[in-house]
Every structure is written in structure tokens, then in C-alpha cells.
Amino acid sequence: MAVTVSFSSCLLCFVLLLPVLCSSQDTFLCSRATYYGSPDFLGTPTGACGFGEFGRNVNGGDVGAVSRLYRNGTGCGACYQVRCTIPQLCDDAGVKIVVTDHGEGDYTDFILSTRGFTKLARPNMAAELVAHGVVDIEYRRISCQYPGYNLVFKVHEHSRFPEYLAIVVLYQAGQKDIVTIEVWQEDCQQWRSLRRAYGAVWDMTNPPRGAVNLRFQLSGDDSKWVQLRNAIPSDWKAGVAYDSAIQISN
Structure with missing residues (x-):
């Protein structure tokens, strides 16, 4: 279900730089996201979590670096649903990402792989979304799922x-x-x-x-x-x- 976020609530979230509930029903939090470039659009094997090649390929390369959510490494491997909030460009479901790195951008909680960032967009709108560079988002933590894999x-x-x-x-x-x-x-x-x-x-x-x-x-x-x-x-x-x-x- 899509969630409509008022300009004033997201402005308050931006100014305070603190997690604010965007919806009490779905417990999404307001933030911003950008992306990093890589030759294959996947993750990086040299991420701060120490995952190596796992950090490049896990979840099909839908991965991201986080700043505040890194929590001195405790946040490594956590999974989040991230969706942007530009109605004409952004897909309602967004993307599910795995935290594999630490990084800080322009007041962003997430720096996604290019592959993950483009999945925020509606069909055929990825190039236009990428051109924004940084977008307002809402996110929530979700369960990681690895069918067929043990710990x-x-x-x-x-x-x-x-x-x-x-x-x-x-x-x-x-x-x-x-x-x-x-x-x-x-x-x-x-x-x-x-x-x-x-x-x-x-x-x-x-x-x-x-x-x-x-x-x-x-x-x-x-x-x-x-x-x-x-x-x-x-x-x-x-x-x-x-x-x-x-x-x-x-």
C-alpha cells in the first residue's frame, strides 16, 4: 500500500535528521538515499562489513552502505525495504536491500548499489530517477530471507x-x-x-x-x-x- 507523506513532515525529518514515523501503520521512517557507481552495478567486495565477495553478490547485488544504521558494525547484514517518494517516478514496493558497507552522503541514511537504486523506479523511469542523484525515501527494517541457505x-x-x-x-x-x-x-x-x-x-x-x-x-x-x-x-x-x-x- 502506498503511503502519502506530507511535505511538512518530511521537512521536519530533514531538519532534525532523526527518524520520524511516516506512517504509524507501516512504521516507515523518513530519510534520503543516493547511489554509488561500480562497473557491474553490484556491491563492493571491500565494504566496511568485511563480507568480501558475499557483499558484492548477496541479494543479487541489491545492497547498500548505511551511516547511522551501521551501528559500529552491528547493523551489517540487516535487511531493509526502501522506497522513494516521488509519485511519478517511484515504484510503490521499492527495493529490499542488505547492508554490506558503511558510508555517508548528503544527509543520506542509504547509499545503494546502482542496481538497487534503479529498482526504486517505476518501469522505464530508472534513468530519470538516477539523474536526481539523491532522493527522499522512507524505509523500514524487514526480515532477511535466504531460501536454501543455512547460517x-x-x-x-x-x-x-x-x-x-x-x-x-x-x-x-x-x-x-x-x-x-x-x-x-x-x-x-x-x-x-x-x-x-x-x-x-x-x-x-x-x-x-x-x-x-x-x-x-x-x-x-x-x-x-x-x-x-x-x-x-x-x-x-x-x-x-x-x-x-x-x-x-x-
Whole structure:
């Protein structure tokens, strides 16, 4: 359902630069969006979230950098519905994007891939929308969906077996954030926290020998913990992604 936004409400949103409800029914927030150029119109493998090639191709390349929503990396991997508010140019449904990078523009919360930005437009209106450069939008967080994919733990390429382990979580479904990751230290019988190195990359020096048992905590009122045995094998290798055999629900 299309939402009509008055000029005065969006002007107030622009002046205060704070999230203001555009519709109490759909809980969309007012902001602005622009786009970045890339040769293939997709994402970038060098984004601040540390996703690598996943950040370029995930969601078909409908990805974006965010500023305030980055939240020191906690916002990496979150999904949003974004739609612009120029009636004659903008599609009512907008585009669903995945956060893969950090960036700031002209009072924008979103800097979308060119592919994602053009999907804001009605059919045959993409070129005209792109010519605007920056557009007023409304957005809301939605559940990420990866049909056919489990949660994956990728050992970051900068890891060095066995003295330094860095991991990044890929294909996380739902709307919750991972706020803590811990590994089980068998020799002292306690959980040991990983450090958020940057973006979605978590790391530790001198990781436990043997298969890595880990648990992670999700955001929300229940602060749910998810525990996994042998999440990463004892002979882990840098650059290799390991399937968790589970997926996160809403």
C-alpha cells in the first residue's frame, strides 16, 4: 500500500535528521538515499562489513552502505525495504536491500548499489530517477530471507592457523542482530568472548585447539543464546566457509 507523506513532515525529518514515523501503520521512517557507481552495478567486495565477495553478490547485488544504521558494525547484514517518494517516478514496493558497507552522503541514511537504486523506479523511469542523484525515501527494517541457505561461518582470509582466528557470519536470516560471539575454552572450562574487529568480523588470538564450539547472542528482549558444537572444524582454513546446518528465525 502506498503511503502519502506530507511535505511538512518530511521537512521536519530533514531538519532534525532523526527518524520520524511516516506512517504509524507501516512504521516507515523518513530519510534520503543516493547511489554509488561500480562497473557491474553490484556491491563492493571491500565494504566496511568485511563480507568480501558475499557483499558484492548477496541479494543479487541489491545492497547498500548505511551511516547511522551501521551501528559500529552491528547493523551489517540487516535487511531493509526502501522506497522513494516521488509519485511519478517511484515504484510503490521499492527495493529490499542488505547492508554490506558503511558510508555517508548528503544527509543520506542509504547509499545503494546502482542496481538497487534503479529498482526504486517505476518501469522505464530508472534513468530519470538516477539523474536526481539523491532522493527522499522512507524505509523500514524487514526480515532477511535466504531460501536454501543455512547460517554460515566463514573463516576470514586474514586468519592464521592456529594462532589467530577471525570469522564472519553469512546468510543470517530474520531481523535480529548478533551482539556477542563466544567460544568454549576446554582447558579452563569457560566461554571466551570474541572481539568485534570491525564490521561483521569477529576475532581472537590463540583460539582453542580442536573443533570450535561456539555460541552467539541475539538482540531482542529475550537476549537469546544459540549454541553450536563443532561449528568450525579443528583443521580450519583461512577463506573457507563452514555450514552451520541451522538458520535463525525471526
